[in-house]
Amino acid sequence: MILSDKTIREYISRGELVLSPVDDEQIQPASLDIRLSNSFSIVDDTVSNIVNMDAPISYKTIQTDSLILLPGQFILATTAEYFRLPDDITAFVEGRSSLGRMGLFIQNAGWVDPGFEGEITLELYNANRCAIELKAGRRIGQLVFARMDCAAERPYRGKYQSQRGATGSRVYLDNVQ
Numbered sequence: 001m002i003l004s005d006k007t008i009r010e011y012i013s014r015g016e017l018v019l020s021p022v023d024d025e026q027i028q029p030a031s032l033d034i035r036l037s038n039s040f041s042i043v044d045d046t047v048s049n050i051v052n053m054d055a056p057i058s059y060k061t062i063q064t065d066s067l068i069l070l071p072g073q074f075i076l077a078t079t080a081e082y083f084r085l086p087d088d089i090t091a092f093v094e095g096r097s098s099l100g101r102m103g104l105f106i107q108n109a110g111w112v113d114p115g116f117e118g119e120i121t122l123e124l125y126n127a128n129r130c131a132i133e134l135k136a137g138r139r140i141g142q143l144v145f146a147r148m149d150c151a152a153e154r155p156y157r158g159k160y161q162s163q164r165g166a167t168g169s170r171v172y173l174d175n176v177q
Contacts, residue, residue, distance in 0.1 A: 003144075005027050011145075016089075018117075021080070034093070034140055034141050034142060035137055037119065039165040040062050041076040041168055042076070043058070054172055065136045067133070069126040071128055076121055076123060078120065083119070088151040091145050092110055093122070103128025104124060104132050105125045114155050118163040121163065122140065
C-alpha cells in the first residue's frame with residue numbers, strides 16, 4: 001500500500017520514519033519531494049578508459065551549490081535529506097516529469113530497501129543537446145513510500161548503509177559466484 005500524506009506525517013511524528021531535514025511542504029499527497037544536495041561525484045578518467053566491476057572505481061567528488069551538467073554527461077549526486085526507513089517500509093525514487101522534459105534523467109536503481117539508512121545517491125544523465133544547470137536545494141525527484149505486508153526478515157544492512165554524499169559504486173564488494 002502506498003502511504004498517503006497523512007500516514008507519512010504520522011510515521012515521521014512517531015519517529016518510525018526519519019527524514020532530516022524535511023519541511024512539511026515537501027510532503028505531497030502520495031510522496032515526499034527530495035532535494036538535490038551540494039555533493040557531486042564524477043568517475044575519474046583511467047589510463048585505459050575502462051572501469052571494471054572487480055576493483056574500486058576512482059571518483060572526483062566536489063561540493064558546490066551550482067553545477068553545469070554537459071550534454072551526454074553522467075554524474076552522481078545525492079539527496080539533501082538523510083533517511084532511515086523502518087523494516088516494514090520500502091520506497092521508490094522517481095524523477096520529476098518537469099526535469100525529464102528538460103532532458104535530465106535520474107538513472108538510479110529507483111528502489112530503497114526497508115531498513116536503509118543514509119542519503120540517497122542519484123545517477124543523473126543529461127540527454128539534452130544543451131547543458132543543464134543543477135542547483136543545490138532544488139527539488140530533484142520524489143520518494144514514494146509503500147508499507148509491506150510484514151517487516152522484512154532481513155532488512156537492508158548492505159554496502160551503502162549510512163552513506164553520505166554522492167557515493168560511488170561498490171560493486172567490487174559483491175560476492176561473485
